[in-house]
Amino acid sequence: MIPFIVFFVCALLAVAGAIMLIVAWEPIHSALSLVLVMMALAVLYLLLGAEFIAAVQIIVYAGAVMVLFVFVIMLLNAGTEERTNWSKFAKIAGLPLAFFLLLAIAHFLSRTAIGSNIANGPGAVSNAGVSTRALSMALFQQYLFPFEATSILILIALLGALILARKDE
Amino acid sequence: MSVIPISYYLVLSAILFGLGMVGVVFKRNIITIFMSIELMLNAVNLAFVAFARAHNQLDGLVFVFFVIVVAAAEAAVGLAIVIMITQNRQSLNVERVNLLKF
Amino acid sequence: MDFINQHPVLVVSLVKIAVLLFVVMTGLAYLTWFERKVVAHIQSRWGPYFVGAHGLLQPLADGLKFLFKEDMTPPASDKLVYILAPFLALALALTAIALIPFGPPSVRVLGQPVFVVANLDIGLLFLFAVTSMGVYGVALAGWSSNSKYPLLGGLRSSAQMVSYEVSLTLSVVGVLLIAGTLNFNDIISGQSGYYLGFIPRWHVIPQIIGFLCYITAAIAETNRIPFDLPEAETELVAGFHTEYSSFKFAMFFMAEYANMITVSCLATILFFGGWLSPFPDSWTWQLYLPGAGLILLGIYCAYDTVVSMRGIAKIQFAVVTMLCLGGGAISLIPQVAPIIQGPFWFTTKVIFFLFFYVWTRGTLPRFRYDQLMNFGWKLLLPVSLANLVITAFVLILPSAARHG
Numbered sequence: 172m173i174p175f176i177v178f179f180v181c182a183l184l185a186v187a188g189a190i191m192l193i194v195a196w197e198p199i200h201s202a203l204s205l206v207l208v209m210m211a212l213a214v215l216y217l218l219l220g221a222e223f224i225a226a227v228q229i230i231v232y233a234g235a236v237m238v239l240f241v242f243v244i245m246l247l248n249a250g251t252e253e254r255t256n257w258s259k260f261a262k263i264a265g266l267p268l269a270f271f272l273l274l275a276i277a278h279f280l281s282r283t284a285i286g287s288n289i290a291n292g293p294g295a296v297s298n299a300g301v302s303t304r305a306l307s308m309a310l311f312q313q314y315l316f317p318f319e320a321t322s323i324l325i326l327i328a329l330l331g332a333l334i335l336a337r338k339d340e
Numbered sequence: 341m342s343v344i345p346i347s348y349y350l351v352l353s354a355i356l357f358g359l360g361m362v363g364v365v366f367k368r369n370i371i372t373i374f375m376s377i378e379l380m381l382n383a384v385n386l387a388f389v390a391f392a393r394a395h396n397q398l399d400g401l402v403f404v405f406f407v408i409v410v411a412a413a414e415a416a417v418g419l420a421i422v423i424m425i426t427q428n429r430q431s432l433n434v435e436r437v438n439l440l441k442f
Numbered sequence: 443m444d445f446i447n448q449h450p451v452l453v454v455s456l457v458k459i460a461v462l463l464f465v466v467m468t469g470l471a472y473l474t475w476f477e478r479k480v481v482a483h484i485q486s487r488w489g490p491y492f493v494g495a496h497g498l499l500q501p502l503a504d505g506l507k508f509l510f511k512e513d514m515t516p517p518a519s520d521k522l523v524y525i526l527a528p529f530l531a532l533a534l535a536l537t538a539i540a541l542i543p544f545g546p547p548s549v550r551v552l553g554q555p556v557f558v559v560a561n562l563d564i565g566l567l568f569l570f571a572v573t574s575m576g577v578y579g580v581a582l583a584g585w586s587s588n589s590k591y592p593l594l595g596g597l598r599s600s601a602q603m604v605s606y607e608v609s610l611t612l613s614v615v616g617v618l619l620i621a622g623t624l625n626f627n628d629i630i631s632g633q634s635g636y637y638l639g640f641i642p643r644w645h646v647i648p649q650i651i652g653f654l655c656y657i658t659a660a661i662a663e664t665n666r667i668p669f670d671l672p673e674a675e676t677e678l679v680a681g682f683h684t685e686y687s688s689f690k691f692a693m694f695f696m697a698e699y700a701n702m703i704t705v706s707c708l709a710t711i712l713f714f715g716g717w718l719s720p721f722p723d724s725w726t727w728q729l730y731l732p733g734a735g736l737i738l739l740g741i742y743c744a745y746d747t748v749v750s751m752r753g754i755a756k757i758q759f760a761v762v763t764m765l766c767l768g769g770g771a772i773s774l775i776p777q778v779a780p781i782i783q784g785p786f787w788f789t790t791k792v793i794f795f796l797f798f799y800v801w802t803r804g805t806l807p808r809f810r811y812d813q814l815m816n817f818g819w820k821l822l823l824p825v826s827l828a829n830l831v832i833t834a835f836v837l838i839l840p841s842a843a844r845h846g
Contacts, residue, residue, distance in 0.1 A: 178344050182352045189359040189379055193366060198432075199523065199585060201372045205379060206578070208356070212386055215349070219393045224404050226567040228385075231408050234574025235604065236378065236415045238581065242600045243419045244371060245585050245593065247426050265365050273358035277351045303564060303624070309398040310405065321409050328413035335420035 177218055185211040198244045202237060209233045223303040349390035356383035369432050370425065374418055381411050446552070454554040459540070462559060466539055470699045471501035477800045484804035495755040498762065505692070513688040516587060523586035528686065528693035531579025535700035538572045541565050542707045543626050545717045545784030557717075557784060558627070565626040566618070569708065570611060573663070577603045579697060580665070580682050587685035595681030598671050598811065605818045606662040606669075612826040613655035616833040617645045617712045630716035642720050646713040649833070653713045655826040657798075660705040662818065664698065666799060668806040671814060706795035707788075714791050717784035729779045732786040736770030 184207060191204035209232045216225035310318060360383060363376025385404045392400025422432075429436050446453045475490060475497060482489030490497030515524060545557030555561060562568050577600050584596015621629045635643040646653050662669035671681075678684070683694045710716055721728045743763040751759050773782050809817065 174344055178348065182348075185352065186355055186359070189356050189363075192372070192375060192379060193359060193363045197520070198369055198371050199520075199582075201369075201375055203523070203526075203582075205375050208379060209382060212382055215352075215386060216389055218344070219349070219389050221389050221392070221401055221404075222562075222564050223567070224385075224389060224401055226564055226571050227405065227408055229571035230567070230574050231412055232378075232382070234571065234577070234607075236412050238574075238577050238600055238604055239415055239419055240371065240375060241578070241581050241585075242597065242604070243422060245581065245597050245600070247371075247423065247432065265362065269358060269362040269365070272361070273355055276354035276358060306398055306401055306405075309402055314402050317406060321406055324410065325413050328417050332416040332420040335417070335424055 174218060177214065181211040181214045181218070184208075185215075199241065202240050202244060205240075206233050206237050209237070223306050346390050346394045350387055353383045353387040353390065356380075356386065368434055370422055370434050370437070371432060373434065374415075374422065378411060378415070381407060450552040450554055454552055455559065458556070458559050462539065463536070466536065466700065466703070467696075469703065470696050471505065473699050473703070473796065474504065474695075475501050476796070477803070480797065480800045481804045484801075495751055495759040495762070498758065508689050508692040511688040513690065516589065516685050518588045519685065520586040520588065523582050524685075525690075527579050527583035527586060528690045528697070530582065531576065531697035532693045532700070534572055534576050534579065535697040535704065538569055538704040539700065539707070541569050541572075541626065542704070542711070543630065543716065544788050545781075547627050549781055549784070561627060562625070564624045566614070566624045566629075566712075569704075573701070573704065574607060576697075576701065579694070583686065583694070584682035587682075589685055591679045592682050592684045595678045595684070598678075599665060599682060602665075602669065602671060602814060602818075603663060605815065606659045606822070609655055609818060609822040609826045610659035610663055612823070612830055613652045613659060614712060615830050616649050616652040619830075619833050619837055620645060620648065626711055626716070630711060630718060633715040634718055636722055640722055642715055642718065644713060644715040644718075649713060649829070651825065651829045652833070653709070655822055655829065656713070657709060657795075658822060659818075659826075660709065661799070661802065662814075664701045664705055666698075666702070667803045668809050669814060670808060671811055702796065702799055703792065706792045706799070709795050710788060710791040716791075717788040719783060719787050729783065730774055732782050733770045733773035733779065736766050736773060740764075740766030740770055 188204040188207035188211065192201045192208070195201045195204060209228060213225045213228045213233070216222075216228060357380050360376045360378075360380035363379065364373050367373050367376060385407055388400040388404045388407070390400075392398065392404075425437055426432055478500075479489040479497070490500040493499045493503045515521065540559040541562065543555075543558035543561065547555040547558065547561065549556045580603070581596045581600040584592040584594075584599065587593070617629070618624065621632045623629060623632070633642070633644050637643055637647070641647070665671075683691055686694060719728055740763050743759060743766055747756055747759040747763055772778055773786075
């Protein structure tokens with residue numbers, strides 16, 4: 172019973188945060204609602220037994236990436252978003268379309284075999300968590316090459332950000 | 341011990357992904373659009389973790405790890421670009437960024 | 443009684459949380475007293491002296507003052523975020539303390555360990571997750587005040603905390619490599635044993651560089667002098683909390699001190715053996731050290747009461763004397779003494795680190811902003827990285843040599 176309550180509370184929070192992200196006119200309110208979504212998702216990861224991913228989600232996403240966003244919003248002093256003609260058009264035409272798309276995705280996902288069969292099979296979500304040790308073993312043995320490739324990607328991103336944001340002399 | 345069906349997570353993931361896409365389409369503020377993209381990545385991560393759980397395999401979790409790392413790199417570069425654009429255009433509105441060269 | 447037997451985890455956890463909250467809140471209040479007293483003596487002053495004997499009731503008076511002051515909200519501020527920020531700061535700071543083990547897990551009531559609220563397998567990772575969220579309190583406070591100085595303070599602080607968090611995390615990884623676990627209790631247990639029979643096998647000895655990096659980054663993370671640029675009063679009025687008054691200001695204040703306590707606890711756990719005693723087990727007289735210390739303190743207080751206290755202060759200090767002597771007597775009971783050991787050593791080490799904090803505050807001047815950034819990125823980060831690489835190399839060397 173308790174997992175269900177936790178799931179629905181977190182799901183509600185996540186969806187509410189996502190809606191707030193779209194509805195809010197102040198960028199910083201959007202950023203805060205996104206943090207809310209990320210926290211809710213972290214709890215869901217815990218519920219799924221992925222402790223390590225939950226912690227990384229909070230440290231990297233909520234603690235670093237979003238702080239960077241908030242920092243840039245404060246630095247640029249980004250105020251209320253401009254309302255333009257196009258945003259009115261998007262509201263009229265886009266809203267029904269987006270709703271339709273959501274329904275379609277949800278419909279197909281809930282109909283797939285994964286939804287009905289595996290959930291009650293041997294691999295169903297139960298209480299045993301994935302050990303962080305096993306995850307790190309997989310990361311550093313099976314996936315060593317992608318891991319190293321990612322580190323080079325980060326290095327390139329670091330240099331790119333540095334060159335982009337540098338003031339011309 | 342009651343068990344939450346995987347499909348619940350997938351539906352939630354789909355809803356979040358859709359909302360993220362709505363944000364990208366609707367919002368006119370370049371930073372908010374960027375945040376909507378992050379929301380979509382998060383939704384995908386949730387689906388990955390749920391699948392990893394359903395199949396009792398670690399690959400999904402490793403994938404999520406990589407997605408998070410790439411998203412962090414993306415945020416660094418993306419925000420640098422945002423700062424550049426704002427310095428040149430004095431506006432965060434994407435509709436003002438309609439020239440290939442300035 | 444049935445309820446307690448059916449839900450031991452729930453009941454014990456709630457009691458632990460209540461007790462911990464009380465202890466930490468009192469500790470926070472007296473930490474301000476301690477800091478003012480020590481800084482005052484460093485600067486040849488007396489510090490708080492008039493409210494209670496030796497100013498011992500000063501924290502209470504300050505708390506009451508904060509409660510009854512007018513709570514002002516700037517009209518141009520973003521109301522929701524403005525109110526959210528102090529709550530966020532304090533709640534996150536207090537959450538982190540729930541993960542700290544104050545004593546050995548072997549002491550149990552109803553099958554639950556007494557000295558830790560939440561003993562997680564990924565304890566350290568979770569602690570970093572909670573503390574990394576702490577930036578929001580400061581950044582949002584600075585933004586939502588809608589005023590220039592707080593905004594500058596918030597900007598500086600988020601840049602500073604993000605920069606130093608990297609070094610903080612990297613400096614700890616060396617310890618993790620040696621310990622091979624993220625669980626606090628296991629990290630502490632791994633530090634038992636002695637070099638040459640009497641030097642404790644704490645991580646600070648192989649990881650001395652890591653420790654120095656950690657303590658420097660930790661001072662920067664908690665926004666303390668010499669890294670207190672977010673609230674540098676000569677430049678930014680009061681930094682991010684300029685527009686806060688009354689109890690919201692007090693919440694920022696408490697959050698800062700709670701963060702100090704957390705960081706000191708972490709230094710104790712990771713580098714100084716947590717609740718382990720610095721003396722070998724064979725020295726059995728150490729069992730009576732806490733009691734003896736308290737009784738000595740009590741005797742000094744009694745002397746002070748009789749010789750130098752006047753009027754109402756005499757009665758107040760007599761109460762303090764009674765508390766010290768009573769506590770000492772209880773600690774000397776043979777059944778109680780072993781239980782007290784863990785928390786006693788833990789608290790002693792934490793108080794030492796807190797004293798170190800206050801000491802730096804009394805001694806060092808403030809960095810300039812560019813110096814701060816240069817120091818963080820160009821010195822601290824490379825040094826902690828080098829420490830990590832060298833540690834990993836030394837640890838891998840034996841097995842590499844074996845495999846040829």
